[in-house]
Each structure stands twice: as C-alpha cells, then as structure tokens.
Amino acid sequence: MKNINILFVGGSKRYSFAEKLIEAGKEFGLTIKIYSYEMGEDLPIADIATVIQGKFFSSAEIMPHLELVVNKYSIDIAIPFHDQAIYLLACLSEKVFVPTCNKSLISVFSSKINSSEFFKKHNIPFPPFSGKVPAIAKPDKGSASRGIKKFHRQSDLVDFLSSDKQSIYEIQDLVSGPEFSVDCYIAMDRKFKYFAIRQRLETLGGEVVKSRTVDMPSIKILSDQILKIPGMRGAITLQFIHDERDDSYGLMEINPRFGGGMLTSWGAGVPWFHIMLRDYLGIAQEPVHHHNNMLMTRSFREHFFRG
Numbered sequence: 001m002k003n004i005n006i007l008f009v010g011g012s013k014r015y016s017f018a019e020k021l022i023e024a025g026k027e028f029g030l031t032i033k034i035y036s037y038e039m040g041e042d043l044p045i046a047d048i049a050t051v052i053q054g055k056f057f058s059s060a061e062i063m064p065h066l067e068l069v070v071n072k073y074s075i076d077i078a079i080p081f082h083d084q085a086i087y088l089l090a091c092l093s094e095k096v097f098v099p100t101c102n103k104s105l106i107s108v109f110s111s112k113i114n115s116s117e118f119f120k121k122h123n124i125p126f127p128p129f130s131g132k133v134p135a136i137a138k139p140d141k142g143s144a145s146r147g148i149k150k151f152h153r154q155s156d157l158v159d160f161l162s163s164d165k166q167s168i169y170e171i172q173d174l175v176s177g178p179e180f181s182v183d184c185y186i187a188m189d190r191k192f193k194y195f196a197i198r199q200r201l202e203t204l205g206g207e208v209v210k211s212r213t214v215d216m217p218s219i220k221i222l223s224d225q226i227l228k229i230p231g232m233r234g235a236i237t238l239q240f241i242h243d244e245r246d247d248s249y250g251l252m253e254i255n256p257r258f259g260g261g262m263l264t265s266w267g268a269g270v271p272w273f274h275i276m277l278r279d280y281l282g283i284a285q286e287p288v289h290h291h292n293n294m295l296m297t298r299s300f301r302e303h304f305f306r307g
Contacts, residue, residue, distance in 0.1 A: 001031045007075045007096075008036040009054075009066070009089060010082025012043040015301065016263060019048060024273035028281065035073055037066065042305040057084040063091065070096050077280055079235075080257045083110065083143040097280045099185070099234035101256040109254045112170035113140050119251055122229060124222065127172040127241065127250040133157050134174035137166070145206045150174060175250065177242035180216060181208070182223045183262045184236040185275050192285040194275065195223050195238075196265035198296075208261035209298040213268040213290065218249050226254070235276070237262070261296065268294035 006021065008014060018034045025032035034049035043051055052069055055062040070078065070092055077097045080086040087106045089098045100106065108114045119126045129135065133154050139147040149169070151157040160166055184195040197219050202210035219240055226238060237259035239252040258272070266272050269290035278285050 001029055003031045003033065004076040005033050005035060005074055007070065007073070007078040008034060008045065008049065009078065009080050009085040010038070011036055011079070012038045012040070012045050012051075014081055015044050015048055015303075017258075018045065020263070020266065021273045022048075024271070024277060027274065028277055028283075030277070035069075035075065037069060042303075044301070044303045046305075047303050057082070057088070063088060067092060067095070077276075083255065083257075086110070086255075086257055099188070099276055099279065101233055101236070102231045105231045106256055109256055111140050112138050112142065112253070115253060116170055122226075124226060125248060125250050127175045127243065127252065129172045131161075132173075135171060136174040137169040137171045140168050140170060143206075175241050175243045175245075177244045179252075180214070180219055180240045180242070180249075181211070181259055181261055182219065182238040182240070183259055183265045183270070183272070184223070184227060184238065185272060185279075186227060186233045186236065187275075187279045187285065188233050190233060192275075192279075193227055194270065194288045195227065196268065196270050196290050197223070198261060198264045200261065208259075208264075211261045211264045211296050213265055213292050213294045215292045216249075222249065222251065226251070235262075235272075264294065264296035265290060267296055268292070 022032045035052055036045045036049040037052050037054040039054055045051065055065050066088060075096050078089045078092065080089050080100065086100055087103060087110060090100055090103045090106055092098065108118050116126060133151050135151045135157050137149040179200040180197055181200055182195050182197050186193045196213055197216050198211045198213045200208045200211050223238055234256065235258040237255040240249050241252055242249055262272060270288055275285060
C-alpha cells in the first residue's frame with residue numbers, strides 16, 4: 001500500500017467526504033491520511049483526520065504557513081472547502097496537486113461583480129437587474145448567503161442605489177424559483193469531463209441538507225457551454241436558478257471546488273473520489289454513468305471530546 005497525505009482547508013465538517021475518500025483510496029492500493037487545516041478545536045473532522053491549527057484567511061501569515069504545512073506533512077493533494085481557500089491553494093499548485101481552476105479564473109469567480117461580467121462576455125444567462133423591486137444585493141466577496149440584502153419597497157432600493165455601499169454589491173432581480181447545482185470534474189489535462197445536476201431542496205446555514213439528482217436538458221446545454229471555457233478544470237460547482245417569469249435558467253455563480261452537496265451525485269453513481277485520485281495518479285478515467293431521481297438527505301452525527 002502506498003501512503004498519500006491529503007490536506008483539507010476549511011473542511012472541519014467534511015467527515016463523510018473524508019470517510020469516502022479513504023475508502024476510495026484502498027481500491028488504488030493507497031493508504032490515505034487526512035490532515036485538516038482549521039481554526040479552533042473540538043471539530044468533527046478530528047475523529048478521522050489530524051487537525052492542524054491554521055491562520056485566519058485574512059492573515060498575512062497564512063500563505064507562508066500553508067506552504068510550511070504542505071512541506072512539513074509531505075502533502076500530496078490539497079482540497080479547498082472554503083471559497084477563500086481556493087486561490088491560496090492554487091498558488092501552491094506547483095508543489096501539490098490541487099483540483100481547481102487556474103488562478104486567473106479563480107480571481108474572477110471570487111467576485112460576484114466580476115463573475116457577472118464574465119458571464120456576459122461568454123453569453124451565459126444570469127439573473128438580470130431591471131431596477132425595480134423585488135431585488136437582491138449580494139456582497140461582491142460574499143459566500144454562503146451571508147450579508148445579502150433583499151428589497152421589496154422601491155424607495156428602499158432607490159436609497160440603496162444612491163448610496164456608496166452599492167458599489168461593493170452585485171444587484172439583481174430577486175428571482176423566485178427552484179435552485180440547481182451542477183457537480184463537475186474536468187481532468188487537469190482536460191481529456192475527461194463529467195457533470196451531474198441536482199436540485200437543492202432544503203438548506204441549513206447556506207449548506208444543502210436535502211437534494212435530488214435530476215435530468216434538466218436546458219441546464220445540461222448551459223453546463224457543457226461553461227465547461228468548454230479555457231482554464232476550467234478540476235472540481236467545479238455551478239449554481240443555477242429557475243426564473244419562473246419566463247421559464248429560463250440563470251447562472252448565479254461558479255465555485256471552483258467541490259460543493260457541499262456533491263455526495264448527492266456520488267450516491268447516484270458518480271465516483272468523484274475515484275475520478276480525482278485517477279487524475280492525481282495519471283491513470284486513465286473509466287466510463288461514468290449516474291442515476292437521476294436519487295434523493296440525499298443529511299442527518300446529524302455526534303462527535304465527543306473529553307474536557
């Protein structure tokens with residue numbers, strides 16, 4: 001058995017992900033050891049990984065510290081689970097395998113405003129802004145629905161648009177309709193691509209806790225178009241919303257990392273962990289098929305720490 005070391009960054013609750021990754025490794029003759037770079041103690045991931053006390057994402061020390069960790073623990077693969085971890089790990093991609101896009105695309109996708117410009121440039125439909133309520137303002141660098149403002153009175157929207165704050169928000173019509181995530185993986189040499197669509201049925205704290213794999217021809221076409229863009233590679237999650245006003249689908253964001261609900265499509269038959277490990281090992285990918293109408297629902301699991 002060959003030993004490989006995998007670093008999670010911002011994955012303190014990704015116990016199930018780690019569990020399934022370790023099991024997948026055994027099929028390649030790999031003994032996988034998980035390290036998790038986190039802030040704080042008594043974290044669920046500690047039951048299956050070695051927790052490394054990290055630095056705040058805003059700290060000037062985090063980049064050299066991450067590089068130190070990669071070298072000290074002989075990390076082979078580094079996986080970001082937090083939006084702010086993606087670019088940091090991409091900067092280390094010459095030292096360690098990081099399944100994500102190139103740095104220039106990551107910079108674009110980390111900004112809601114720049115993302116909208118990117119979507120416009122590539123003729124990708126996204127929620128418009130008509131200047132009328134209902135409307136939504138998303139913090140340019142926000143994530144997990146934090147800091148979002150919703151407007152239902154025109155006077156409130158007008159006041160916001162005339163304020164200095166509006167320049168750091170991406171403003172769109174507030175679209176009401178079901179949301180869909182697309183779990184994707186493109187091999188680093190771009191010779192393999194696979195994606196699966198799931199409907200987000202229920203969320204808790206910005207994380208999906210119930211979702212179902214679905215067949216959506218319109219989203220398939222858009223996803224295929226997006227994934228052909230140069231520089232797209234590694235794990236990618238696309239977020240779409242259905243606009244019931246005109247029965248259209250708009251792209252909300254591109255996250256160049258594994259999504260929190262990707263185990264839905266894993267349960268439907270997509271071997272994401274095998275795909276990533278084959279990409280790392282340089283092994284040819286095998287044909288993939290998955291089932292639609294597979295429902296995933298999350299439950300709570302207790303972890304105990306002696307005081």
